[in-house]
Amino acid sequence: MIELIVAERCTDCGACIEVCPANVLDPGRDGLPILARVEDCQTCFMCELYCRADAIYVAPDCDRRVSVSKDEVLASGRLGQYRKHSGWDEWAEHFPNEQWLMEAVFRRAAEAAAQPKARKPGVTGQK
Amino acid sequence: MTNSSGRAEKLSSSAGSIVFDADVLVLGGGPAGTWAAISAAEHGARVVLADKGFCGTSGATAAAGTGVWYVDPVPERREAAMASREKLGGYLQDRRWMARVLDQTYAQSNQLAEWGYPYPADEDGKPQRNSLQGPEYMRLMRKRTKQAGVTILDHSPALELLVDGNGVVAGAAGLRRQKGDRWAVNAKAVVIATGGCAFLSKTLGSNVLTGDGYLLAAEAGAEFTSMEFSNAYAISPAFGSVTKTLFYSWASFTDEQGSVIPGASSKGGRSVIARALRKGPVYAQLDQAQAETQRHMRASQPNFFLPFDRTGIDPFTERFPITLRLEGTVRGTGGLRIVDDSCATTVPGLYAAGDAATRELICGGFTGSGSHNAAWAMSSGYWAGQGAAEFARQLGTTIGRQAFRRGTVGLRSGSGQPMHGGALARSVQDEVFPYELNYFREAGRLGDSLRRLDGLWSEASNAAASDEQELLRAREAAAMLATARWMYRSALARQESRGMHRRDDYPEPDDRYLHLVTTGGLDDVWTSARPLVSAQYSEAAE
Ligand SMILES: Cc1cc2nc3c(=O)[nH]c(=O)nc-3n(C[C@H](O)[C@H](O)[C@H](O)COP(=O)(O)OP(=O)(O)OC[C@H]3O[C@@H](n4cnc5c(N)ncnc54)[C@H](O)[C@@H]3O)c2cc1C
Ligand code: SF4
Ligand code: SF4
Numbered sequence: 001m002i003e004l005i006v007a008e009r010c011t012d013c014g015a016c017i018e019v020c021p022a023n024v025l026d027p028g029r030d031g032l033p034i035l036a037r038v039e040d041c042q043t044c045f046m047c048e049l050y051c052r053a054d055a056i057y058v059a060p061d062c063d064r065r066v067s068v069s070k071d072e073v074l075a076s077g078r079l080g081q082y083r084k085h086s087g088w089d090e091w092a093e094h095f096p097n098e099q100w101l102m103e104a105v106f107r108r109a110a111e112a113a114a115q116p117k118a119r120k121p122g123v124t125g126q127k
Numbered sequence: 128m129t130n131s132s133g134r135a136e137k138l139s140s141s142a143g144s145i146v147f148d149a150d151v152l153v154l155g156g157g158p159a160g161t162w163a164a165i166s167a168a169e170h171g172a173r174v175v176l177a178d179k180g181f182c183g184t185s186g187a188t189a190a191a192g193t194g195v196w197y198v199d200p201v202p203e204r205r206e207a208a209m210a211s212r213e214k215l216g217g218y219l220q221d222r223r224w225m226a227r228v229l230d231q232t233y234a235q236s237n238q239l240a241e242w243g244y245p246y247p248a249d250e251d252g253k254p255q256r257n258s259l260q261g262p263e264y265m266r267l268m269r270k271r272t273k274q275a276g277v278t279i280l281d282h283s284p285a286l287e288l289l290v291d292g293n294g295v296v297a298g299a300a301g302l303r304r305q306k307g308d309r310w311a312v313n314a315k316a317v318v319i320a321t322g323g324c325a326f327l328s329k330t331l332g333s334n335v336l337t338g339d340g341y342l343l344a345a346e347a348g349a350e351f352t353s354m355e356f357s358n359a360y361a362i363s364p365a366f367g368s369v370t371k372t373l374f375y376s377w378a379s380f381t382d383e384q385g386s387v388i389p390g391a392s393s394k395g396g397r398s399v400i401a402r403a404l405r406k407g408p409v410y411a412q413l414d415q416a417q418a419e420t421q422r423h424m425r426a427s428q429p430n431f432f433l434p435f436d437r438t439g440i441d442p443f444t445e446r447f448p449i450t451l452r453l454e455g456t457v458r459g460t461g462g463l464r465i466v467d468d469s470c471a472t473t474v475p476g477l478y479a480a481g482d483a484a485t486r487e488l489i490c491g492g493f494t495g496s497g498s499h500n501a502a503w504a505m506s507s508g509y510w511a512g513q514g515a516a517e518f519a520r521q522l523g524t525t526i527g528r529q530a531f532r533r534g535t536v537g538l539r540s541g542s543g544q545p546m547h548g549g550a551l552a553r554s555v556q557d558e559v560f561p562y563e564l565n566y567f568r569e570a571g572r573l574g575d576s577l578r579r580l581d582g583l584w585s586e587a588s589n590a591a592a593s594d595e596q597e598l599l600r601a602r603e604a605a606a607m608l609a610t611a612r613w614m615y616r617s618a619l620a621r622q623e624s625r626g627m628h629r630r631d632d633y634p635e636p637d638d639r640y641l642h643l644v645t646t647g648g649l650d651d652v653w654t655s656a657r658p659l660v661s662a663q664y665s666e667a668a669e
Contacts, residue, residue: 021180042334043368044190060434062368085429101427109376
């Protein structure tokens with residue numbers, strides 16, 4: 001669930017408030033968005049994609065709150081990583097959309113499923 | 128009643144509510160809803176689209192991305208594509224619909240390329256159009272929806288339908304969450320594209336999908352079909368939301384002690400995992416993926432790795448705990464019954480598309496995830512938008528038409544305690560999450576569960592109206608409850624195992640059930656059997 005907005009990075013553009021499908025954030029009085037309804041967060045990571053300032057951290061835990069240290073998150077290099085790897089905005093040229101590789105992945109998944117029958121009984125080819 | 132701009136007209140915005148006048152109202156702004164809105168606008172309608180979240184990021188596709196059933200129009204390939212899942216689907220599909228969807232999906236995917244979707248090319252320069260990156264696709268769809276002149280209402284969940292004195296759908300009403308007021312749209316036709324119901328299981332992008340569209344359509348008298356095929360469960364890390372089961376094709380599954388669980392597999396062996404999870408934790412490790420596969424996995428699906436990178440787990444070399452999350456009708460095939468090629472429902476003026484509609488026509492009883500559902504969302508969206516625009520045109524002027532609100536539970540006051548959405552949602556989850564109830568079904572357990580669910584329904588329908596803050600949660604919980612009751616009633620009616628529906632007491636398919644199960648009703652839930660189209664044809668020929 002969303003656990004952190006790094007105040008120094010946030011430009012108060014309001015994008016996260018607008019795009020969050022679960023309406024987790026509210027505009028704050030002093031500018032910064034407020035994590036108003038974290039318990040509604042569906043851990044979809046969409047707010048991170050739309051934050052051009054890379055100020056948002058969504059913790060991977062979707063069923064419970066975890067404590068997150070700002071310094072650790074800043075040091076980890078995780079801020080903005082998803083936006084980068086998804087080839088958004090300025091990353092479009094560096095990380096082109098390679099979703100199509102799924103085709104090869106699917107094919108190999110089917111092969112993997114077909115091969116070691118002995119170890120994986122009952123394979124039916126379900127996706 | 129057209130205005131010069133071709134846009135839906137804002138009628139008033141008195142304190143506390145805003146009212147629009149439109150030809151077509153689309154509820155839901157995922158792929159199905161946006162395609163429907165664009166198609167209706169292209170066919171001359173003034174269109175409003177209302178989404179519970181934000182059109183462009185909300186729903187299963189935006190967060191997850193999809194493989195698409197895109198098959199070149201080469202007869203042998205098309206034939207193979209149609210034949211490949213017939214057995215899995217339990218032979219309930221309809222060949223004519225499969226062919227239509229393949230044609231339509233091909234055309235619309237090519238349209239996306241023209242609109243600038245960055246389809247990549249393979250090593251030989253051939254464009255690859257059989258998958259769509261979710262956020263990118265839906266960002267483009269939002270842009271095209273706006274360009275088509277559609278008025279988009281974000282953060283505006285629909286709560287109920289409006290119906291005229293003749294039972295014809297006349298619009299809908301809902302909330303504007305970020306404005307703190309209400310909306311109403313008077314429309315000549317409505318498309319339900321609110322997605323499926325994943326019961327707030329936190330499966331990726333799906334907590335906005337609580338079956339709301341089913342409930343409000345049912346209140347106007349709509350019918351459902353194939354609701355027994357609604358028990359799709361997907362693998363995710365135990366703590367995380369990313370339900371991408373395909374990547375577990377390379378996993379080995381182990382128990383607490385580290386012993387391999389015999390027969391456990393993401394394909395075909397998922398029931399073994401479900402059984403093992405009832406006894407204790409289950410771990411996975413993607414230790415069978417070679418280096419190149421690992422690289423492709425990362426490049427194609429960056430979000431798969433978020434839960435791992437953020438907990439410092441290397442999924443290829445380390446074991447991590449997993450769970451199975453219920454995806455209900457999102458990766459099931461049940462939904463609103465459609466009665467003709469334009470995706471009309473049984474209620475005049477009401478159309479359905481995407482996961483809100485049944486996918487039995489192309490998937491039968493087995494999940495259409497992986498490609499079919501995305502193809503269905505596009506095609507059915509396009510047809511429903513066109514059908515709704517045509518219906519609106521034929522209806523002509525509706526000045527002076529009276530519209531009545533059809534919402535019931537949670538909205539109209541009864542004599543009981545006010546409904547508590549959160550508590551009710553948890554009670555429904557207690558009936559639909561457990562593997563021994565929903566994954567492995569059996570008459571006694573289903574019957575007991577239904578009695579409890581029916582009890583919850585009578586309580587909910589006698590409850591006092593919810594206050595403004597609670598309204599959305601109450602309606603969502605009521606929709607989940609109604610969905611659970613259609614699911615289990617249908618599951619009881621199908622006394623066999625077919626597709627994803629497994630009965631412990633009837634473990635084999637039985638030809639006497641080579642038909643479809645229709646269901647509906649709110650206070651009294653009913654089911655009935657419908658012959659397959661192929662059976663009707665052969666009868667007619669005899
Ligand atoms: C993890 C995951 C992976 C998947 N992978 C694939 C795949 O590879 N291939 C494939 O074919 N399919 C896949 N699917 C299924 C696919 O995502 C869906 O079939 C598809 O998103 C359906 O489109 P839709 O427009 O009907 O619904 P959605 O995309 O779910 O959109 C529904 C919209 O309705 C809105 N809404 C809900 N309630 C209301 C309300 N009361 N009022 C107004 N709006 C409302 C929601 O906010 C949402 O925007 C996957 C699903 C998941 C969960
Ligand atoms: S999107 Fe980022 S920069 Fe914009 S308001 Fe939200 S946190 Fe701040
Ligand atoms: S992860 Fe998704 S639900 Fe959570 S705050 Fe971000 S956008 Fe909203």
